[in-house]
Amino acid sequence: MKPWPRSLLTLIGFLALFGGAAYAQVPGAPPVEFPYTGNRTAVWIVAQLHILFAAFILGAPIFVVISEWLGYRKQDPRYDRLAKEVTKVTVILYSMTALTGGLFIFVLLATYPQFTTWLINHFFMVFAVIYPLLFIGETFVLYTYFYTWDDWKGNKKARHIALGVLLNLIGTITLFVIDGPTSFMNTPVKGEGISPAEFLETATLWDKIYNYTWMPLNVHRLVGNVTFGGFIAGMIAAYMYMSTTKDEERSYYDWMGFVGNLIGVGALLFLPFMGYLLSYELCDYDASICPYMMADQLSMFFEMQGAMIGLIFLASNYYIWMSMKRIQGVEKVRMTILAPIVMVTLPVVMTKVMTDYPVPDPMSLAFLLPMLLSPVIFGRFIPITVSARTIIKVGFLMIVVGDAIWMTPHGFVPTGAKLVAELELPSDWNFLALMPAKNSAAFTLVFVTVVNYVIYNRAISQGTIVWGRIDFVSQFVLIFLAFSAIWTMGLMGAVRSLLRKYFHTYNLMPDFTAESFTPTLSYSAWWITGITVVFFSVVSFAIFVTLRASHPKDHVPEGSPVPAGAK
Amino acid sequence: MGKAIFKIIIGLLVGAGLWVGTMALEFPPVFRWMFFAYAILGTVVFLVLDAPSMKPMNGAKAFGAVLVFYVILCVVYIAGASLWPQYDPEDEKGKIEKLLKAKREASEQGKADELIARVKALDEQAKALAERIKALGGDLAPPVQGTGGPGAPASTAAAGDMLKIGEDQWQLQECYNCHKLKGEGGKKRGPELDNIGSLMSMDDIKQKILDPKSWMTEGFEKEFEKGKMPDKYKDLMEDKDVVALAVWLSTFKNTSVNTPKSIKKK
Numbered sequence: 001m002k003p004w005p006r007s008l009l010t011l012i013g014f015l016a017l018f019g020g021a022a023y024a025q026v027p028g029a030p031p032v033e034f035p036y037t038g039n040r041t042a043v044w045i046v047a048q049l050h051i052l053f054a055a056f057i058l059g060a061p062i063f064v065v066i067s068e069w070l071g072y073r074k075q076d077p078r079y080d081r082l083a084k085e086v087t088k089v090t091v092i093l094y095s096m097t098a099l100t101g102g103l104f105i106f107v108l109l110a111t112y113p114q115f116t117t118w119l120i121n122h123f124f125m126v127f128a129v130i131y132p133l134l135f136i137g138e139t140f141v142l143y144t145y146f147y148t149w150d151d152w153k154g155n156k157k158a159r160h161i162a163l164g165v166l167l168n169l170i171g172t173i174t175l176f177v178i179d180g181p182t183s184f185m186n187t188p189v190k191g192e193g194i195s196p197a198e199f200l201e202t203a204t205l206w207d208k209i210y211n212y213t214w215m216p217l218n219v220h221r222l223v224g225n226v227t228f229g230g231f232i233a234g235m236i237a238a239y240m241y242m243s244t245t246k247d248e249e250r251s252y253y254d255w256m257g258f259v260g261n262l263i264g265v266g267a268l269l270f271l272p273f274m275g276y277l278l279s280y281e282l283c284d285y286d287a288s289i290c291p292y293m294m295a296d297q298l299s300m301f302f303e304m305q306g307a308m309i310g311l312i313f314l315a316s317n318y319y320i321w322m323s324m325k326r327i328q329g330v331e332k333v334r335m336t337i338l339a340p341i342v343m344v345t346l347p348v349v350m351t352k353v354m355t356d357y358p359v360p361d362p363m364s365l366a367f368l369l370p371m372l373l374s375p376v377i378f379g380r381f382i383p384i385t386v387s388a389r390t391i392i393k394v395g396f397l398m399i400v401v402g403d404a405i406w407m408t409p410h411g412f413v414p415t416g417a418k419l420v421a422e423l424e425l426p427s428d429w430n431f432l433a434l435m436p437a438k439n440s441a442a443f444t445l446v447f448v449t450v451v452n453y454v455i456y457n458r459a460i461s462q463g464t465i466v467w468g469r470i471d472f473v474s475q476f477v478l479i480f481l482a483f484s485a486i487w488t489m490g491l492m493g494a495v496r497s498l499l500r501k502y503f504h505t506y507n508l509m510p511d512f513t514a515e516s517f518t519p520t521l522s523y524s525a526w527w528i529t530g531i532t533v534v535f536f537s538v539v540s541f542a543i544f545v546t547l548r549a550s551h552p553k554d555h556v557p558e559g560s561p562v563p564a565g566a567k
Numbered sequence: 568m569g570k571a572i573f574k575i576i577i578g579l580l581v582g583a584g585l586w587v588g589t590m591a592l593e594f595p596p597v598f599r600w601m602f603f604a605y606a607i608l609g610t611v612v613f614l615v616l617d618a619p620s621m622k623p624m625n626g627a628k629a630f631g632a633v634l635v636f637y638v639i640l641c642v643v644y645i646a647g648a649s650l651w652p653q654y655d656p657e658d659e660k661g662k663i664e665k666l667l668k669a670k671r672e673a674s675e676q677g678k679a680d681e682l683i684a685r686v687k688a689l690d691e692q693a694k695a696l697a698e699r700i701k702a703l704g705g706d707l708a709p710p711v712q713g714t715g716g717p718g719a720p721a722s723t724a725a726a727g728d729m730l731k732i733g734e735d736q737w738q739l740q741e742c743y744n745c746h747k748l749k750g751e752g753g754k755k756r757g758p759e760l761d762n763i764g765s766l767m768s769m770d771d772i773k774q775k776i777l778d779p780k781s782w783m784t785e786g787f788e789k790e791f792e793k794g795k796m797p798d799k800y801k802d803l804m805e806d807k808d809v810v811a812l813a814v815w816l817s818t819f820k821n822t823s824v825n826t827p828k829s830i831k832k833k
């Protein structure tokens with residue numbers, strides 16, 4: 001895309017935002033009715049699309065800068081190329097973010113005028129001043145960052161990297177700012193003994209922003225965005241790998257896929273814990289949210305989340321496995337037998353410890369930390385070692401076991417009200433459905449993944465990597481990871497919105513429309529899939545126009561058909 | 568190939584073992600199938616791990632393969648999500664309707680009030696204008712009459728069986744998510760309430776609902792400190808509904824259930 005239509009799109013986004021804030025001051029327009037989807041789903045679609053684009057343009061620059069810096073430090077041009085290619089895609093998707101954002105505010109105002117006006121008025125400074133300013137700043141810095149890439153080289157490189165850091169700073173603040181109203185809708189300020197409505201009247205803007213779930217949401221989204229950015233970079237690499245036949249290009253994109261996946265997985269490891277933190281705060285705010293999520297109307301959404309996270313962990317470890325297969329000399333790598341022992345015993349021990357010392361009791365750490373670190377600390381004293389291959393296979397077994405624990409529900413019912421004995425876990429085994437077991441399952445997945453990366457690291461220090469020779473299936477794994485991560489985001493976004501039950505703002509602003517019920521998981525899955533597909537089509541198109549079109553001559557060897565695989 | 572068959576056999580054996588084992592432990596059939604499914608998942612994982620590598624693709628073929636792959640993913644995710652038990656929104660629609668009835672009336676009342684206020688303001692303006700015109704000696708314009716009367720009369724509380732309303736409120740406010748009653752619901756989040764009538768009077772229960780910090784249940788001190796029982800019913804429920812719920816609960820005097828006692832805190 002040429003710069004001018006891009007700027008035009010961004011401009012439209014701005015106008016919509018300002019227009020929206022101004023329009024919100026005029027009371028009274030009756031809500032419109034969206035045909036076919038209905039109003040709620042219409043808002044759902046635009047909001048989720050907007051979040052996906054926004055998540056990418058916030059998440060990608062984080063590792064772009066890291067990558068650029070690594071390239072500078074190691075004097076390895078591959079990192080710089082990766083950073084620049086991802087930035088190119090980011091710049092295009094930036095205008096999509098502005099466009100969908102503008103659309104979002106319009107659709108909101110058209111469908112829920114009263115509520116939207118109310119929300120904008122409560123966060124007037126945010127919507128009318130802070131957010132637009134940040135957005136303008138972000139636009140300016142992003143374009144400067146992109147267009148100075150080739151000029152600020154050599155001794156000016158440090159300056160360019162600093163600009164990238166500034167970009168991330170603005171991006172992160174933007175995320176934190178908009179999370180204010182978002183988290184406020186879930187957990188509005190409250191005070192003991194006073195009704196939320198009364199409390200709200202005296203609350204300052206800061207009170208409203210700094211609510212129970214603001215920080216947990218900030219952190220979860222920030223890290224989630226890095227995961228997501230990493231996996232999309234992996235997908236970019238997969239597309240490009242598939243569309244080239246040149247060996248050097250293949251080895252570059254093979255490498256890029258690996259780095260993208262590494263970043264994605266690295267951030268992924270923290271997500272289960274941040275997810276728990278978020279739900280912990282939600283339950284702390286109002287303990288009845290917890291059963292609504294885990295035992296009642298949304299319980300099956302969390303089953304699906306468990307399935308998705310299980311698949312994501314399986315796929316990312318499968319990718320490491322295939323990366324390892326292309327290293328010559330991997331057979332020689334061995335590791336202490338303590339590693340597989342810890343893997344196998346972790347779910348049991350941790351469930352027990354967390355049951356006896358529930359979170360946030362630090363006592364549990366006294367047991368778990370030594371256990372987790374034992375392969376590192378005691379490994380050298382125990383002479384028995386096991387081959388990397390065996391450990392990885394034990395690891396896969398434990399990932400399946402971990403998934404199994406994560407997914408075992410208390411009952412196969414969509415609501416606690418319908419629980420009958422034939423669909424319920426026997427009470428002796430009910431612990432399988434409780435938090436300690438779920439935590440230990442998550443921990444097992446994380447632990448196995450870390451061990452796999454440690455093995456990988458040893459393998460590359462002892463052997464040689466043959467870039468570009470990875471099993472072709474791995475490219476599908478990269479695509480799978482991106483697709484599944486986005487699908488999961490869509491699912492969890494829906495969950496967070498639905499947690500407000502029949503309120504726009506929980507317990508404060510009731511949703512009087514006929515659509516305030518909890519939709520079925522199946523219905524949600526259709527829309528989440530649809531949203532994911534739309535997002536993917538746009539991203540795929542963006543990758544196609546930026547990267548394929550930028551140097552077609554390098555990529556298309558004479559006489560070969562045009563690689564449409566660049567889609 | 569031989570290896571793959573070996574793995575499949577092992578996987579099926581493990582699955583069968585889990586099936587039989589969980590049957591012996593009296594897991595309901597759904598759970599047995601679930602464990603069996605986990606064994607199949609494990610088998611597939613181990614088959615895939617050592618599967619022969621895939622031939623590189625290119626151009627249109629790769630494009631087609633990716634497209635097909637996306638279609639498969641979409642189908643699998645939608646089908647997968649649809650296979651889980653589905654919550655029936657109809658169950659909730661009636662509930663929400665009832666829950667929001669009072670608030671909706673209040674908000675419509677609010678809107679009506681606002682309209683009346685606006686009409687009144689217009690009225691004043693018109694009068695003032697007429698005064699000015701009169702003062703200027705112009706024609707006497709008839710003052711515009713306000714049209715709005717007082718808002719619709721407050722809806723009379725549906726007379727009916729108090730106990731029925733109380734039971735309804737128990738379901739609507741989802742107290743069952745934390746309290747077991749008549750052997751249903753609970754999950755040990757809060758005390759079982761079948762004998763609450765012998766321990767607390769209607770007024771005590773009412774006070775507990777309106778202000779959970781007013782009473783502390785023995786054996787649930789930690790939960791009390793953390794404020795597990797939500798402090799929101801005073802904002803969400805109408806007074807008459809709270810009374811009905813308290814009345815209904817105070818009829819539960821099943822001494823065979825060990826409902827813990829509460830200590831008055833306020």
Ligand code: HEM
Pocket residue numbers: 051055220221222224225227228268271272273274275276278279309485488489492493494495496
């Ligand atoms: C490996 C595990 C996890 C991954 C990969 C993951 C990923 C994500 C991502 C990417 C988002 C969207 C962030 C954004 O919109 O910017 C998200 C949101 C969310 N996650 Fe997680 N998460 C994980 C674990 C959990 C857990 C264990 C829970 C709760 C039990 C949880 C609860 C939520 C909720 C409620 C949201 C909605 C936030 C929103 O979109 O506004 N997550 N998750």
